[in-house]
Amino acid sequence: MYCNNYRTGMMFLCMSLLLLFSFMESQAERLEVVGPEAPLVAIAGEDLVLPCFIKPNTSAVHMRVEWFRLDLEDSLVHLYKDHEDRDEKQAESYRGRTSLFKQELQKGNASLKLSALRVSDEGEYKCLVEEENSWYDDITVHVTVEASELWIVKEYAELQRQRVEDGA
Numbered sequence: 411m412y413c414n415n416y417r418t419g420m421m422f423l424c425m426s427l428l429l430l431f432s433f434m435e436s437q438a439e440r441l442e443v444v445g446p447e448a449p450l451v452a453i454a455g456e457d458l459v460l461p462c463f464i465k466p467n468t469s470a471v472h473m474r475v476e477w478f479r480l481d482l483e484d485s486l487v488h489l490y491k492d493h494e495d496r497d498e499k500q501a502e503s504y505r506g507r508t509s510l511f512k513q514e515l516q517k518g519n520a521s522l523k524l525s526a527l528r529v530s531d532e533g534e535y536k537c538l539v540e541e542e543n544s545w546y547d548d549i550t551v552h553v554t555v556e557a558s559e560l561w562i563v564k565e566y567a568e569l570q571r572q573r574v575e576d577g578a
Contacts, residue, residue, distance in 0.1 A: 441468055442547050443520075443539050449552035455564070457525045460551045462537035464518035473541045475510060475520045480534040480550065487535060488522055490515075503530065529555050 445461045452458040460477070464470055471493065479485035482501070488508040489496040497505060507525045514521070520539050524531060532555040540546035 441465070441545055443537060443549050445537060445549040445551050449554055451554045451556065452527055454527050454529050454555050454557045456527055457523060458527055458553065460522045460524060460535055460537070460553065462520040462522065462539070462549060462551070464520065464539055464547075467518040470515045470518055470520050470539060473520075473539055475515075476536075476538045476540070477508070477522045478536055478538070480536055482533065487524075490520075503528075524553075527555050529557050531555050 442465055444463050444465050450458060450460065462475075462477075475488075475490040477487040477489075479487060479501075484501045486499050486501055487504050488500065488510065490510055495510070500508075504524075509523045509525075511519055511521060511523070520537060522535075522537070532553055535551045535553060536548050537551065538546065538548040
C-alpha cells in the first residue's frame with residue numbers, strides 16, 4: 411500500500427514539475443523587449459528618456475536590467491540587479507546622471523532617464539532585460555545629441571575652469 415501511494419505521489423510531483431516548467435518556458439517565449447524604432451534626438455543639457463519595455467507588460471522588479479553603450483569600451487551606463495541600482499562598474503561619465511523609474515518596473519517599464527545630456531552621450535545604447543536562467547531580450551536605442559549655443563559656451567567655460575585648476 412505504501413509503495414503504491416509513494417509511486418502515485420512521485421508521479422504527481424513529476425507531472426506538476428513538468429507542467430510548471432513548460433508554463434515557465436512558454437511564458438518566457440512570449441515576452442519581448444521593445445523600444446523606439448527611430449533614433450532619439452535631444453539637446454545637450456536636457457534630460458532624455460530612453461524607452462525600454464517588456465511586452466506583454468510583465469514586472470521587471472525581480473529581473474536584471476542593464477543599459478550599456480555599444481560604441482564604448484567602458485560602457486556600463488546603468489545596472490539594476492537584486493532589487494537595487496549597482497554603480498560599482500558604471501562608467502564614470504554616467505555617475506549620478508542615470509535612473510530607472512522604480513515604480514514603473516512593476517509594469518515592465520525598464521526605461522532609462524539620462525540627465526544633463528552631453529554631446530559625448532551620442533551613440534548606440536543597449537537595454538538588456540534578463541530573468542535569471544530563464545529568459546532575456548534586448549533592444550538598441552540610437553541617441554543623437556545636438557549642442558545649443560548656450561551649451562557650447564557653458565562647456566567652453568567649464569574646460570577653461572578645469573585648465574586653471576590643473577595649472578595649465
